[in-house]
Amino acid sequence: MKNIIAVPLLIGAFFFGNAQTIEKFSIDSGGASVSEGNIQLLYTIGEVNVQELSASSGSVSEGFINADLRVLIDTIVFLQGPLLTPSTSGLMNDNLRASSLLPTTSPYEDNATCNASVFNATGSDAIVDWIWIELRSENDNQKLINARSALVQRDGDVVDGDGISPVIMQAAPTNYFVVLKHRNHLGAMSAASINLSHMTSTLVDFTSSGFSTFGSNAQVILSSGNTALWSGDTNQDDSITFSGSNNDVNEIKDFILADPANILNFTTYVSSGYLLQDLDLNAAARFSGSPNDSNTIKDNVLNHPANILNLPTFNINSTVPPRN
Numbered sequence: 001m002k003n004i005i006a007v008p009l010l011i012g013a014f015f016f017g018n019a020q021t022i023e024k025f026s027i028d029s030g031g032a033s034v035s036e037g038n039i040q041l042l043y044t045i046g047e048v049n050v051q052e053l054s055a056s057s058g059s060v061s062e063g064f065i066n067a068d069l070r071v072l073i074d075t076i077v078f079l080q081g082p083l084l085t086p087s088t089s090g091l092m093n094d095n096l097r098a099s100s101l102l103p104t105t106s107p108y109e110d111n112a113t114c115n116a117s118v119f120n121a122t123g124s125d126a127i128v129d130w131i132w133i134e135l136r137s138e139n140d141n142q143k144l145i146n147a148r149s150a151l152v153q154r155d156g157d158v159v160d161g162d163g164i165s166p167v168i169m170q171a172a173p174t175n176y177f178v179v180l181k182h183r184n185h186l187g188a189m190s191a192a193s194i195n196l197s198h199m200t201s202t203l204v205d206f207t208s209s210g211f212s213t214f215g216s217n218a219q220v221i222l223s224s225g226n227t228a229l230w231s232g233d234t235n236q237d238d239s240i241t242f243s244g245s246n247n248d249v250n251e252i253k254d255f256i257l258a259d260p261a262n263i264l265n266f267t268t269y270v271s272s273g274y275l276l277q278d279l280d281l282n283a284a285a286r287f288s289g290s291p292n293d294s295n296t297i298k299d300n301v302l303n304h305p306a307n308i309l310n311l312p313t314f315n316i317n318s319t320v321p322p323r324n
Contacts, residue, residue, distance in 0.1 A: 071173055071196035074166045075133065075150075075158040077180050077188075077206040078228035080220050081280040082128055084296065090224065091154040092281075094126040099283040101274045106149035107183050108132045114151065118163035124155040129281060131158055134179035135171050136323065138193035141214070144323045146171045156207050166201040173198045177214070179320055180206060184276045185229035186240065187320045189214040215319025217305050230316055231279045232297040238318035242301040249287075249294045252277045256287045 082092035096102050097119050106112040107130055119127055131152045137143040150158050150167045158180070160167050175195050181187035191212035196202050205211050206219065207226045213219060219227040232240035234251040241247040255277045256262060262269040268289040271277070277285035279293040286292035300316060301307065307314040 069170065069172055070198050071135075071169050071171050071176075072166050072198065072201035073133070073169060073178070073196055073204060074201040075178065075180065075204045075206065076156040076208075077131065077152060077158060078156050078222070078226060079128065079152070079182055079185050079231065079281065080222070080228040080300075081185065081231035081278075081296065082282075083222060083228060084231075084280050085291070088154075091124055092128045092152075092156070094128050094154050095282040096129060096274060097127050099272075101283055102127060102129065103274060106130045107274075108149045110147070110149050112149040112161060114161040114163070118151070118161070121153075121163055124153065125157070125164070126154050127151050127163060128154055129182070132181040132187075133158065133167060133169070134181070134323065135169055135176040135196070136179060136189070138175040138177065141177045141189065141193075142321045142324050145176060169196070171196070178204050180229070181320070182229055183236065184233050184279055185231050186218075186233055186238065186316065186318045188218040188229055189320045213319070214321070217316075218319040220300065230300060232300050232316070233318075234277050234279065234293075234297075236276065238320075240297055240300055240316040242297050242314075243312045244315075248297050252285060252293055253287045255285060 079092060082095070085093075087093055100119075102119050104114055104116050121127065129152060131150055132147065133150050134147040135145045137145055146169050148167070148169065150160060151163060152158050153163075158167060159165060173196060175193035177190050177193050179187055179189045188206060190204065191214045194202060194204055206213070207228070209221070209225055209227055211227070213227075220230050222228055230240060232248055234248040235246065237246065242249055253267065255275070256267060256269050256271055257265050259269060259271045262271070267287050269287075270289075271285040272283060273285075274283075275285045277293060279296045280291075287294055298312070301312065301314050302310050304314060304316055
């Protein structure tokens with residue numbers, strides 16, 4: 001469940017002494033963006049702002065910021081991993097949170113932070129993990145407009161850094177392709193651009209079988225009929241590979257064998273932590289034994305709808321276009 005908290009911000013200018021004037025041509029563009037928790041302050045001096053440009057972890061705004069240069073988005077997504085053996089039907093497991101392994105700093109490029117108290121919530125609103133959101137131009141689905149980290153709850157709600165509010169994106173109200181990515185799941189993008197507003201939060205439900213995503217089989221279909229991001233990208237190369245070069249299974253094996261605590265080099269050793277190799281997000285990475293994360297990769301590859309010959313060398317590739 002999400003709550004919207006609107007905080008008005010008043011910025012004023014005060015002049016003392018003798019009256020003076022300043023010509024418009026002498027004002028240079030400038031400004032900055034400052035973030036603290038889930039609050040972001042943007043300020044500029046200069047020409048009227050048309051659009052904010054964001055790339056990687058930086059953002060640049062030209063001119064005076066329009067008060068409407070933000071949009072609210074109410075995104076819902078499931079991660080396949082924590083739904084493989086759910087403790088509660090219809091809810092993702094929150095083992096990472098329960099094991100106190102969730103970091104207060106995002107693993108994504110903006111290094112966003114949250115207060116540790118956000119992870120105190122339990123039930124359907126408990127936090128499962130960090131997630132990455134992108135808005136891309138309606139005229140070019142490779143052109144990044146804005147991106148940021150957020151948190152995903154057990155029921156699939158993607159929320160801001162306070163753990164409850166819809167996500168605020170720094171972008172002008174218009175249409176955007178919406179992209180969701182996770183650190184060891186394949187990302188997905190909306191098939192069409194979606195109108196986003198600064199006044200009301202727009203629902204974008206990636207878990208609905210009726211929601212169209214870009215490309216074929218962008219998400220896995222769950223037994224419930226809902227859809228979820230594919231689990232299995234342990235080396236973050238935007239693909240899931242069971243056998244062959246650069247496969248994700250070897251990534252798990254190599255990590256297990258190299259774990260300093262695995263002094264006997266057992267392949268059945270279980271590594272604990274906030275790990276890319278932990279595909280079901282149960283706070284443990286397993287190469288062999290039961291249950292293990294390698295089987296998640298094998299099962300996804302062999303059962304993929306496009307792998308009609310059930311070849312173990314089949315690759316599941318991300319359907320999200322590369323960004324520029």
